[in-house]
Amino acid sequence: MSYQLLKADTLFYQRFLTANGFSTKGMDGIWGKNTSAADAAFVQHGQSIAQQYGKFDDRSEGNIITLVPKAQVLARQFLKILVDAGNDVRIISATRTYAEQDALYSQGRNGNTQPRVTNAKGGQSNHNFGLAWDIGLFINGKYITDDKKYTPLANLVKPQLPNLEWGGDWVSFPDIPHFQHKALVDAVANVRALFEQGKAYV
Numbered sequence: 001m002s003y004q005l006l007k008a009d010t011l012f013y014q015r016f017l018t019a020n021g022f023s024t025k026g027m028d029g030i031w032g033k034n035t036s037a038a039d040a041a042f043v044q045h046g047q048s049i050a051q052q053y054g055k056f057d058d059r060s061e062g063n064i065i066t067l068v069p070k071a072q073v074l075a076r077q078f079l080k081i082l083v084d085a086g087n088d089v090r091i092i093s094a095t096r097t098y099a100e101q102d103a104l105y106s107q108g109r110n111g112n113t114q115p116r117v118t119n120a121k122g123g124q125s126n127h128n129f130g131l132a133w134d135i136g137l138f139i140n141g142k143y144i145t146d147d148k149k150y151t152p153l154a155n156l157v158k159p160q161l162p163n164l165e166w167g168g169d170w171v172s173f174p175d176i177p178h179f180q181h182k183a184l185v186d187a188v189a190n191v192r193a194l195f196e197q198g199k200a201y202v
Contacts, residue, residue, distance in 0.1 A: 003065045007039065009097045016095075016130060017042055018198030020068045027198055042069075049073055054080055056090070063094035068130035070202050071181040074163055075133055078179065081157050088141075089153065092177075093134040098122030119173050123192045131191075131202060132180035147176040154179075 007013055011029035017038040018024050022045075025034035046065050053076035055061060064075050075091060082089040096104070101122040108116030118125065126132040137144040137153065144150075147168075154166045154176075167178030183191045183201050194201040 003043075003062065006066050006095060006097075009099070010035065012097050013039070015195055015198055016068070019195050019200055020130075020202075021200075045069055046072055049076065053077060056083065060091040063091045063133060066095035066130065067133065068181075068202055070163075071131050071133070074161060074181050075179075077161060078157050078164065081160060082153055085156060087153060088138040090136050090138065091133045092136040094127070094132070095130045096125070096127045098128060101125055101128055120188075124188055126180045126183070126188060126191065129183075129191050129195050129201060131183060132178060134175075134177045135179065136177065150176045 006016070010031045011027060014024045014027040014029070014035060017035070018027060020042070022038040022042045023034070024038045043065070046069070049069060049072045050061075050064075053073060056064075056076070056079050060079060064072050067075055075094075079089060079091065099122060101118070101120060101124070104118050105121045106112055107114040107118075120127075122128065135150070135153070137149055139149075151168060154168055157179075158164055158166060163182050165180050165182055167175030167180070181202055185191055185194065185201065191201045
């Protein structure tokens with residue numbers, strides 16, 4: 001998702017902003033001056049995080065700006081460790097609206113012949129709350145899909161970033177390129193409840 005798509009779903013974005021301390025003075029699905037002010041404050045805060053923790057390739061930057069501020073910090077720390085170690089790693093996916101998540105969930109189901117990529121419907125993934133990102137490893141400019149190449153990357157960053165969780169550690173549906181910031185509550189359903197009330201969840 002791009003920053004512009006994040007803004008396109010006004011109610012979703014108002015929940016996102018309010019839960020992360022950028023008050024919109026209400027979550028009514030209507031873009032007004034209060035939402036504009038909250039949006040500007042969020043963007044400015046993201047820019048200050050980038051100045052402090054470093055900037056990366058354009059694709060990564062376009063995805064990092066869609067994460068909540070604490071996840072933006074973690075994602076930049078994450079990338080710096082990997083890039084400084086000589087890896088060409090980019091964040092290729094980050095926040096998704098519920099509608100975008102539902103579109104991904106439909107892959108490989110109900111007659112769709114594409115490979116299944118997720119078991120999570122809209123509201124069931126930490127991507128929906130600005131906490132998670134997926135990475136791509138590139139070698140000589142080529143995107144690498146071999147999961148075995150990603151495990152050493154996870155092993156490098158996890159000991160250094162205690163708030164980081166790796167999808168490769170999941171038992172039921174391992175997601176090797178997936179990383180996320182730990183939430184304040186364990187279950188994604190509880191994260192969703194806080195998000196939709198505009199309450200802090202990270």
